[in-house]
Each structure stands twice: as C-alpha cells, then as structure tokens.
Amino acid sequence: MKTSTAFAKAHAEGRAALVGYLPAGYPSVDGGIQALTAMVEAGVDVVEVGLPYSDPLMDGPVIQDAVDAALRGGTRTPEVLRTVEAVASTGAAVLVMSYWNPIDRYGAERFACDLQSAGGSGAITPDLIPDDAQEWLPVARARELDTVFLVAPSSTDERIALTTRECRGFVYAASTMGVTGTRGQVGNAAAGLVTRTRATTDLPIAVGLGVSSGDQAAEVASFADGVIVGSAFVRRLMDADDAASGVRAAASLAAELADGVRRATP
Amino acid sequence: MTEEHEVTERPERPSERPGRFGPYGGRYVPEALVAALDELDREYQAAAADPAFGAELDGLLKSYSGRPTPLTDATRFSAEAASGARILLKREDLNHTGSHKINNVLGQALLTKRIGKTRVIAETGAGQHGVATATAAALMGLECVIYMGEEDTRRQALNVARMELLGARVVPVSTGSRTLKDAINEAMRDWVTNVETTNYVFGTVAGPHPFPTLVRDLQRVIGVEARQQVQELTGKLPDAVAACVGGGSNAIGIFHAFIDDTEVGLYGFEAGGDGVETGRHASTISSGAPGVLHGARSYLLQDEHGQTIESHSISAGLDYPGVGPEHSWLNDSGRAVYEPVDDAAAMEAFQLLSRTEGIIPAIESAHALAGARLLGAKLGPGAVIVVNLSGRGDKDLDTAARWFGLLDPDAQEGT
Numbered sequence: 001m002k003t004s005t006a007f008a009k010a011h012a013e014g015r016a017a018l019v020g021y022l023p024a025g026y027p028s029v030d031g032g033i034q035a036l037t038a039m040v041e042a043g044v045d046v047v048e049v050g051l052p053y054s055d056p057l058m059d060g061p062v063i064q065d066a067v068d069a070a071l072r073g074g075t076r077t078p079e080v081l082r083t084v085e086a087v088a089s090t091g092a093a094v095l096v097m098s099y100w101n102p103i104d105r106y107g108a109e110r111f112a113c114d115l116q117s118a119g120g121s122g123a124i125t126p127d128l129i130p131d132d133a134q135e136w137l138p139v140a141r142a143r144e145l146d147t148v149f150l151v152a153p154s155s156t157d158e159r160i161a162l163t164t165r166e167c168r169g170f171v172y173a174a175s176t177m178g179v180t181g182t183r184g185q186v187g188n189a190a191a192g193l194v195t196r197t198r199a200t201t202d203l204p205i206a207v208g209l210g211v212s213s214g215d216q217a218a219e220v221a222s223f224a225d226g227v228i229v230g231s232a233f234v235r236r237l238m239d240a241d242d243a244a245s246g247v248r249a250a251a252s253l254a255a256e257l258a259d260g261v262r263r264a265t266p
Numbered sequence: 267m268t269e270e271h272e273v274t275e276r277p278e279r280p281s282e283r284p285g286r287f288g289p290y291g292g293r294y295v296p297e298a299l300v301a302a303l304d305e306l307d308r309e310y311q312a313a314a315a316d317p318a319f320g321a322e323l324d325g326l327l328k329s330y331s332g333r334p335t336p337l338t339d340a341t342r343f344s345a346e347a348a349s350g351a352r353i354l355l356k357r358e359d360l361n362h363t364g365s366h367k368i369n370n371v372l373g374q375a376l377l378t379k380r381i382g383k384t385r386v387i388a389e390t391g392a393g394q395h396g397v398a399t400a401t402a403a404a405l406m407g408l409e410c411v412i413y414m415g416e417e418d419t420r421r422q423a424l425n426v427a428r429m430e431l432l433g434a435r436v437v438p439v440s441t442g443s444r445t446l447k448d449a450i451n452e453a454m455r456d457w458v459t460n461v462e463t464t465n466y467v468f469g470t471v472a473g474p475h476p477f478p479t480l481v482r483d484l485q486r487v488i489g490v491e492a493r494q495q496v497q498e499l500t501g502k503l504p505d506a507v508a509a510c511v512g513g514g515s516n517a518i519g520i521f522h523a524f525i526d527d528t529e530v531g532l533y534g535f536e537a538g539g540d541g542v543e544t545g546r547h548a549s550t551i552s553s554g555a556p557g558v559l560h561g562a563r564s565y566l567l568q569d570e571h572g573q574t575i576e577s578h579s580i581s582a583g584l585d586y587p588g589v590g591p592e593h594s595w596l597n598d599s600g601r602a603v604y605e606p607v608d609d610a611a612a613m614e615a616f617q618l619l620s621r622t623e624g625i626i627p628a629i630e631s632a633h634a635l636a637g638a639r640l641l642g643a644k645l646g647p648g649a650v651i652v653v654n655l656s657g658r659g660d661k662d663l664d665t666a667a668r669w670f671g672l673l674d675p676d677a678q679e680g681t
Contacts (some may be wrong), residue, residue, distance in 0.1 A: 057491065058458070068441075076573070100294050104557055105571060127295055127558075129294075131293065154298050159297070177456060177458060179455045237352045
C-alpha cells in the first residue's frame with residue numbers, strides 16, 4: 001500500500017494513523033518480521049523498518065541496544081529489504097528508516113530500485129536534510145518512493161517550508177528536542193510544531209519521539225495526522241522472556257495505541 | 267610574530283557550495299541541529315569580521331597559551347634519523363595544556379560566550395581535547411561536560427582526573443566500541459537535547475559544516491607562524507611539511523598556510539596500527555572509502571554495507587575511523603599525500619626524538635616524525651622538512667613504558 005493511501009484511509013475513518021517502528025533483525029530477522037506482522041494485524045497502519053547502523057546518533061539507549069544486537073546477529077541491508085518485502089506482503093505501507101551512509105554505500109539508485117521491488121513505499125532519513133539530499137531525491141522520485149524528512153521544534157518556519165517541499169508521503173515532526181525513547185510527557189512543543197508545519201503543506205503530519213501509551217497516542221492524535229511509536233515497541237520485545245511472548249506484547253501495545261488514536265477528539 | 271587577527275582571513279574554499287570541499291563535507295545531521303549549526307556559522311562569520319574578537323583571541327593565545335610556539339632545529343635527530351634532511355619541529359607541544367588543541371578551544375569558548383550559551387560539551391579520545399576544553403571552560407566560567415569512551419577513560423585515567431580537577435564532568439560512554447567515535451555520537455545526542463543552552467566544542471576538522479572550516483581557521487595559526495619562522499631560519503620555504511592525521515586538525519592547521527606554495531610537499535601520516543595489511547589500523551584516507559560519518563562526507567573506514575569499522579592505533583588521538591573532509595579533498599586533488607605509519611615505526615621515532623633532542627613527543631606526533639624519516643630518505647640530505655610536533659608525550663608515558671619494557675614485570679600484566 002502507498003503511504004498516502006494508508007493516511008487517507010485513517011483520515012476517512014476520522015482518526016490519526018498509527019505508525020510503528022522496529023529495527024530489522026531484532027530479536028532475529030524472522031522474529032522481527034513476525035512482530036511487525038502481528039503489529040499490523042493489531043492496528044498499525046504504517047510500518048517503519050529500521051536499518052541497523054553502527055552509529056545511530058538520533059537514537060536513545062533502547063533502540064541502540066536493539067540495533068547493536070541486530071548487527072551482531074548479522075542483519076545488513078539485504079536482510080532489511082527481506083523484512084520490508086515480508087511485511088509489505090501483508091498489505092501495510094512499509095518505509096525504511098535509515099541513516100544515510102548504509103544507503104549511500106549500497107548505492108542510492110540501487111537501493112531505490114531494490115526497495116521498490118520489495119514493495120517498500122519510501123524511506124525516512126533522520127540524518128539527511130533536503131539541503132544535502134541531491135543523491136537521493138532524483139532516484140527516489142524516479143521510483144515514486146516517498147521521501148520523508150524530519151522537522152524539529154528548533155526548525156525555523158523557513159526551514160520547515162524547505163523541508164516539507166521535499167517531503168512525500170508524510171512529514172515526520174519530532175515532538176521534542178532529543179533522541180528516540182519513551183517519555184512520560186510528549187512535549188508541548190509538538191502541537192506548536194504541527195501548527196507551524198501545517199501552514200506549509202497539505203501532506204499528513206505524523207508526530208514521533210516519546211509516545212509509548214494509548215493515552216499519549218490519543219493526545220497526539222488530537223492535533224496530528226499520525227502517531228509514531230518506536231522505542232516502546234522495542235522495549236516490549238526486549239523485556240519479553242522469549243520471542244513468542246515478545247510478539248504478543250508488541251501486538252498488545254499496538255492494540256492499545258490503535259485504540260488511542262481512535263479515542264482522540266480532533 | 268603572530269599575524270594579527272588571522273581568523274579574519276577566510277581563504278577560498280575549493281568549492282562554491284558552503285561547507286563543501288569538492289564532493290566532501292556538508293551536513294548530514296538531524297534537522298534538530300540545523301538551527302544551532304546555522305547560528306554557530308553566522309556568529310562565527312560575524313566574530314571573524316570583528317577586530318575585537320580577533321584581538322581578544324590573539325591576546326589569549328599569546329598571554330595564556332604562550333604563542334607563538336618556537337620552531338626547533340632538530341639537528342641530532344636529523345643527523346641520526348632522517349638521512350641528513352633537516353628536520354624543523356613546530357613546537358605545539360609547548361602550548362598550555364600540552365598540545366595544539368588549545369588553539370581551537372579558546373576560539374570556540376569565546377564564540378560560546380558571544381552566542382550567549384553557558385554550557386559546553388566535547389568529545390575526547392586521548393583526553394587532550396577534553397583537557398583543553400575543560401581548561402577553556404574553567405577560564406571563561408562555562409559549565410563543561412566531556413564525553414569519553416569507557417575504554418579510553420581506562421587508558422587515560424590521568425587525563426580524566428585532570429579534567430575533573432578543572433571542574434568538568436567526565437561521562438564515560440559505554441555504547442558501541444566505547445572509544446572516540448562513540449563519544450562523538452553521545453555528545454551529538456546531548457547536543458540535540460540541550461542545544462538551547464549548549465555549544466558543542468568539536469575537537470577536530472571533521473563533523474558537519476561549519477566545524478571543518480571553523481576548527482581549521484582556528485588552527486591555521488600553526489602554519490601561519492611556521493611559514494614565517496622557516497623562512498627567517500633558512501631563507502626559503504621548506505621542501506615538505508609533515509603532520510599526523512587522526513581527524514586532522516593539527517595537520518590542516520600547519521598545511522593550510524602552505525597550500526598555495528605548490529613547491530612545498532604536504533604529507534599527512536595516518537595511524538597504521540598493527541600494519542594496514544592486518545586490518546587493525548586507522549588509515550582512513552590510505553585505505554578507507556568515501557561515505558558519511560558524524561555529519562560529513564569524507565573518507566572513512568567502513569564495510570561493504572556502510573557500517574563503520576573500528577579503528578586501531580597505539581595512539582588514542584589517532585584512533586578514529588573518519589577524517590576531516592578537507593583532507594579528503596586535498597588527497598583527491600593531489601595537493602597532499604597521505605600515508606600510513608604503523609605503531610612500531612611511530613614508537614621507534616618516539617624513542618629517537620627523546621634520546622636525540624630531549625623532547626618526548628606525543629605518540630600521535632611520533633607518527634609524523636616517523637613519516638619525516640621516510641621523507642628524509644626520499645628527499646635526501648639538505649632537504650628541509652617542517653614537522654608539526656602537535657603534542658607532548660607526558661600522557662603517553664605509561665603506554666611507552668609498557669612498549670619498551672621499562673616497567674617492572676609485575677606491572678606489565680595485560681600487555
């Protein structure tokens with residue numbers, strides 16, 4: 001499914017879309033596929049498959065640990081694409097979340113080609129800003145892949161406009177200044193950022209960083225078009241006694257969050 | 267002897283795009299940091315055009331750090347070790363805190379105050395940049411947090427104590443390879459979170475724009491002085507300039523004033539570790555490939571999937587899998603030559619300089635000395651080679667004592 005279709009479907013139901021992240025290869029490649037598939041069945045609309053990278057400077061300790069484990073287990077770009085293919089076959093919209101160097105090394109054009117073949121709908125690039133994305137934008141456009149860039153509370157209105165101009169699929173709004181990880185409160189900055197972003201684009205705006213519960217999802221869903229949850233899913237897998245119970249725990253969180261995005265009153 | 271306000275000179279970059287050196291450089295960073303990088307760039311340009319800023323920095327370099335540093339004619343080392351080529355040492359080891367790192371941090375700390383921020387963070391490998399940052403923070407009354415790989419806090423325990431004495435908080439980083447590269451990741455994470463109050467005092471000419479330009483301009487004083495000193499001493503420009511290259515700040519500092527002197531050969535010596543053929547080294551340019559690490563496109567040590575490969579060197583200061591983007595450009599354009607020097611050759615030069623000149627160099631700088639020996643053999647008697655002696659070796663005594671077997675056997679466990 002295309003990302004825009006997934007957001008449109010949620011919008012038609014009068015709710016925000018639920019976006020769920022897991023790094024590929026955690027706890028194993030097949031284990032990650034099972035968890036993501038279960039999350040989709042439990043209500044995740046859009047999937048972000050993380051590409052494990054040795055230097056994840058936007059990520060907090062939970063995702064760092066999972067990514068380290070995935071790398072030690074041998075997960076590399078081909079396994080990430082295999083994960084995309086398996087999860088996309090469930091019918092969900094699937095994007096890759098990757099730092100730039102692994103894509104650069106794989107070859108931006110080859111990556112775009114293989115991502116498209118795997119049924120992926122695009123890529124979120126947390127350390128690539130449109131200013132330096134000349135190697136990515138043309139090849140992604142040629143394959144009709146979504147290019148999702150981030151906006152942050154520190155972004156000027158000018159930069160938000162520049163960034164959303166190059167976004168396709170949706171805009172990723174970072175709720176707080178900081179790295180990934182669950183937080184007790186999603187910053188007040190998020191609503192203001194969404195308002196400023198909305199002034200520049202008709203694309204859906206999804207808010208990420210810090211969301212971990214159904215109540216937080218409901219709160220974010222009241223002002224955003226999508227709610228992004230990552231570390232909280234990883235945490236469920238990490239705390240589980242075995243892979244099967246990890247899958248169940250991730251699915252139950254997905255259900256709670258899916259309920260949350262339906263409770264919001266926009 | 268110091269040129270007035272050398273930071274006001276902004277030499278042309280070899281590229282029209284700001285922050286790019288040919289295809290290298292740029293800003294591969296989270297959007298959240300862009301505002302801070304823009305602010306730093308803007309304030310730096312304003313400061314560089316402000317005579318009062320230049321005067322304040324020059325005053326500190328002179329009265330606090332002891333600049334200009336001398337150029338020492340290393341006659342005994344030259345005769346014994348460099349095939350008769352004349353080796354001149356640019357004595358950055360005589361700076362306050364013992365290395366060239368202070369040139370950069372004094373400028374960046376002044377800039378922090380100018381921007382109105384109250385807290386500085388920095389990464390450190392060997393501890394030299396951390397000590398320099400803690401020093402400048404103490405001098406200027408700034409809160410200071412230093413990120414250091416857990417592995418390095420063990421290797422350089424004395425420098426951890428120095429930083430703490432200076433009032434800094436040292437945070438051991440236990441993620442990834444637990445060395446300099448992970449300390450940079452952690453400092454970046456801190457910066458993203460605390461950017462409103464905090465300036466990141468980056469230690470080398472790598473990282474996102476404007477750091478490669480900013481740090482280079484602040485280190486440029488080394489070459490500006492050396493160029494004048496060598497002409498006063500010998501009546502001409504040198505045949506070659508040699509420096510060690512980790513991230514590359516001391517090397518770009520001494521190279522930069524000579525770039526237009528095309529008759530002067532520029533040589534960067536990277537850490538060859540156990541030998542490049544073993545795979546255990548930090549020879550980023552000589553055996554890496556272009557890619558993106560820590561915010562810039564440059565050569566780096568990476569595998570076929572774009573994952574960073576851990577570097578290895580006896581010298582913690584050179585133990586880094588990346589390198590500044592301007593060095594990548596100088597390499598590709600042919601203006602500078604980069605070659606590996608392995609641990610054994612560096613330690614031999616370390617000992618030779620100590621015994622022939624009474625100067626114990628930092629192991630980092632010993633790589634440049636070893637490289638200069640090879641150059642001397644190539645260029646022949648009478649050739650003049652300026653070596654950047656970027657730091658002193660006090661911090662390395664433990665490593666050296668183990669290497670040369672100078673400790674009693676009980677203390678040698680684990681070597």
